[in-house]
Amino acid sequence: xxxxxxxxxxxxxxxxxxxxxxxxxxxxxxxxxxxxxxxxxxxxxxxxxxxxxxxxxxxxxxxxxxxxxxxxxxxxxxxxxxxxxxxxxxxxxxxxxxxxxxxxxxxxx
Amino acid sequence: xxxxxxxxxxxxxxxxxxxxxxxxxxxxxxxxxxxxxxxxxxxxxxxxxxxxxxxxxxxxxxxxxxxxxxxxxxxxxxxxxxxxxxxxxxxxxxxxxxxxxxxxxxxxxxxx
Numbered sequence: 001x002x003x004x005x006x007x008x009x010x011x012x013x014x015x016x017x018x019x020x021x022x023x024x025x026x027x028x029x030x031x032x033x034x035x036x037x038x039x040x041x042x043x044x045x046x047x048x049x050x051x052x053x054x055x056x057x058x059x060x061x062x063x064x065x066x067x068x069x070x071x072x073x074x075x076x077x078x079x080x081x082x083x084x085x086x087x088x089x090x091x092x093x094x095x096x097x098x099x100x101x102x103x104x105x106x107x108x109x
Numbered sequence: 110x111x112x113x114x115x116x117x118x119x120x121x122x123x124x125x126x127x128x129x130x131x132x133x134x135x136x137x138x139x140x141x142x143x144x145x146x147x148x149x150x151x152x153x154x155x156x157x158x159x160x161x162x163x164x165x166x167x168x169x170x171x172x173x174x175x176x177x178x179x180x181x182x183x184x185x186x187x188x189x190x191x192x193x194x195x196x197x198x199x200x201x202x203x204x205x206x207x208x209x210x211x212x213x214x215x216x217x218x219x220x221x
Contacts, residue, residue: 001168004151031208041197043212050208086151090208095159096142096167097210101151 002027002091006100013107019074021103023087031090031097032063034072038083046085047072077107111136113213115200121219128187130216132200141183142201142210145169152199158183159205190220 003026013019023032034046047054049061049070063070074081084104088097113134122128134141140159144152144167154167156175164175172194174186187194200213 006151031206033208033210035210041215043199043210045210048209088152088208088210095165095205096140096154096157097208098154098168099144099152104149 002089002098004087004089004098004100006085006087006103008103009101010104011106013077013105015077015079015107015109017077017107019072019077019081019105021072021074021085021105023070023072023089023100025068025070025089025091027068027089027091029063029065029068029070029089029091031088032070033088033097034059034061034070035086035088036083037086037102043086074105077105079107079109081105082107111138111211113200113202113211115198115213115216117216118214119217119219121221122187122190124190124192124220126190126220128190128218130185130187130198130200130218132183132185132213133181134183134200134202134211134213135181136202136211137180138202138211139180139205140203141177142203143167143173143175143183143185144199144201146197146199146215148196155185155198187218190218192220194218194220
């Protein structure tokens with residue numbers, strides 16, 4: 001089945017620094033979604049990006065389909081960005097998204 | 110906009126007990142999912158359903174039953190609660206094939 005690896009597992013930044021999060025997956029992705037999970041636990045979709053580059057606000061996601069990897073870039077990080085970032089992959093041979101273990105981001109003031 | 114409601118938000122049970130979690134969505138989405146999240150870890154797929162009365166096993170279905178009684182609701186049963194079942198269970202829904210998931214707030218299970 002689909003394997004999803006995220007790196008780093010944790011990341012500590014000073015406010016204003018940029019963050020680069022990675023997601024690698026084992027099989028072709030037809031759908032790829034980045035989520036933010038707050039310290040309180042609720043999950044919010046950030047970007048859907050199965051291929052190419054997408055921007056929204058301070059977030060940029062780049063997915064290279066043939067290399068089975070995606071990145072999420074957060075520019076000018078803020079303390080409110082702290083939380084866990086998860087990527088979810090849906091592929092040709094599975095009909096439900098599988099998640100990575102996440103990157104826990106801590107942004108210090 | 111729609112909403113996904115999970116009940117109960119907190120569930121405390123005894124080891125060996127049968128426990129049921131419920132999920133309702135008013136997005137009119139075809140597909141619904143149950144995931145389990147252990148502390149500090151990612152989500153693991155338990156069951157999903159692509160339409161009413163359909164059930165598909167995920168990667169962690171052993172020890173669980175599920176039921177899609179109607180399009181808007183999807184329930185999950187822990188058939189015999191174990192101490193290592195202490196986790197958060199997350200329900201989600203999507204339009205089939207879009208990959209766009211919408212999540213409920215989660216149900217936290219504690220087994221005494």
